[in-house]
Amino acid sequence: MKTVFPGGRIGVLGGGQLGWMLALEARRMGYGVGVLDPVAGCPAAKGADFFLQAPLDDVEAALRLSAQVDVVTLENEFVPAALLARLEGTVPVRPSAAVLRTVQDRLLQKEFLKAAGFPQAPFAAVDDPRRLGEAVRAVDFPAVLKSRRGGYDGKGQVLVTEPGALESAWRAIGGRLAVLETLVPFRKEIAVILARSVPGEMRAYPVAENVHVRHILHTTRVPARVSERTRREAERMACGIAEQLGHVGVMAVEMFVLGDESVLVNEIAPRTHNSGHYTFGACVTSQFEQHLRAVCGLPLGDPALLSPAVMVNLLGDLWLEGPPRWETVLSRPNARLYLYGKEGAGVGRKMGHVLVVDADTDRALREAEEIAARLGASGASAPAGRPAGGGGADGRWARC
Ligand SMILES: Nc1ncnc2c1ncn2[C@@H]1O[C@H](COP(=O)(O)OP(=O)(O)OP(=O)(O)O)[C@@H](O)[C@H]1O
Ligand SMILES: [Mg+2]
Known part of the structure; x- marks a missing residue:
């Protein structure tokens, strides 16, 4: 196995915010970054050394990318597995085409989980x-x-x-x-972000507790308020999934916690994840550095939490009545602002996030909600927070 050291180049398929933060961390560590994405003004292009504008299924363009880098990785699961398989002949591709083939199709993913004995709906x-x-x-x-x-x-x-x-x-x-x-009547949603290295070492981050509003992640609280048994079970399942898939890189496993504290897997993301944004600011090693370490063949970094924290997503809704009131965030010393540089703020579009670092996560959550509510120019355009728990049929989906 050839280790890719700083000075080497990373090729990233996909140019969204996850690719942007990956590029930031890669450049901090002395790596070069090439990004392929269909959109010229995408977030990751701004952080890259070079950029190829092409659809994610453009094999020729992806081969041009792989010819200029030491390892290829991805920031979303929509890259066709067949394209990754073509690249595998030219350069290390992590995660592999085989992992993507299983994960990018919900049915194959669920069949894999079933065959491997992981509980799900x-x-x-x-x-x-x-x-x-x-x-x-x-x-x-x-x-x-x-x-x-x-x-x-x-x-x-x-x-x-x-x-x-x-x-x-x-x-x-x-x-x-x-x-x-x-439909699962869950009590809460959690996610385990973990990384698996080329030789198979695994490190999991502290379990995160998620609240979705209209199916979009709204807040992540860390550490999650779950029993020690649930925490261990969630971690065991996530590591087992990564191991059995033969995954390399960061992986997120979203889960439902039921009333009796049992845990069901919702879905797997074979990449860095929105529920892992807290790691970039609240952990020793961010999920982006961890992913780079894994795909470059390096040992993994320490995933330990430096401070409990709450992450709140900033959706395009906040821009509807003009530029958000940034002083709302920047006047607070324990709040970190991340803006992805996206052009055009549509309703529901993820434009950035805020990380509130506080030993008391109830207080951090209140502060995060307050920031999200006041950032909108009218002071009231943030999505209403949904009470935790209950995957019930409460009108959040289109119904049939
Ligand atoms: N079977 C289910 N029972 C209860 N709630 C569900 C179920 N499936 C999805 N949800 C709710 O909808 C959210 C989004 O669903 P899911 O994770 O399947 O979607 P997605 O479109 O892949 O989202 P993303 O990739 O953004 O995480 C879940 O986090 C959960 O809140
Ligand atoms: Mg999901």
């Missing part, structure tokens, strides 16, 4: 209008119908309240290949 494939009855028998209702590929922030998902509504729900998501899964 009952699910069934929805791929043929004549076989909807089989899917209906496999799950309990209400259920969620999710397209197999390409979804994020709840896109391509619809709530199915009863069996008779499945057909119209499927039409609502365009009749695409999909997965139907039981």
Whole structure:
């Protein structure tokens, strides 16, 4: 195994905010960075040494990238596995095409988890209008119908309240290949961010507690308020998943905690993750440095928490009535501002985040919510926080 040391170059497929923060950390550590993305003004392009503008399925462009770097990695799971397989002949690709093939298709991901014995909500494939009855028998209702590929922030998902509504729900998501899964009455959502190195060393970050609003991550609180048993179980499952997949790099495993403290896997992301933003500012080693260490063949850094913290996402909604009131964040010594430099602030678009560092996470959460509420020029355009818990059919999804 050839280690890539500072001075070497990292190729990143995808140019969103995760790629931008990866590039920041890479450059801090003395690496060069090349980014490929379809959008010229994407966040990561601003942090890169060189940029290739091309779709993520453009094999020729990806080969041009791989020819100029020592290792190729990715910042989202929408890069076709077949393209990664082509690059694997030219340069180390981490994570591998095989990992992406399993994870980027919700059905294959769930089948992998099932075969490996990790608990999750009952699910069934929805791929043929004549076989909807089989899917209906496999799950309990209400259920969620999710397209197999390409979804994020709840896109391509619809709530199915009863069996008779499945057909119209499927039409609502365009009749695409999909997965139907039981709606989980979770008490809370957590995520484990971990890294696995080339020789298989694994380090997990402290378990994070997430609150989503309209399917988009709103806040992350660390450490999560879960029992020691739940924490250990969540970590055991996440590490087991990374090990069995043969993953290299950072990975996030989103989970549901039920009323009896048992844990179900929601989904796997084979990359750095929004729920791991707290690591960049609140941990010894950020998830971005950790990912670089892993894909460069280096030993992993220390994931220890320097201080409890709360992260709040800043959505484009805050820009609707003019530029946000930055003094709201910058007047507070324990709040760190991260802005991704995106052009155009649409509703629901992730524009940045704030990390509030405080030994008391209740206080940090109150402060984070206050910042998000006051940043909007009107002082009231932040999404209303949802009370923790309850994956219930409460109108947050389009219904069928
Ligand atoms: N089966 C389920 N039961 C209860 N809630 C669910 C279920 N599936 C999804 N959700 C809710 O919707 C959120 C988004 O769902 P999911 O993680 O599947 O979507 P996604 O579009 O892949 O999101 P992202 O990639 O942004 O995390 C979850 O974090 C959870 O709050
Ligand atoms: Mg998710």
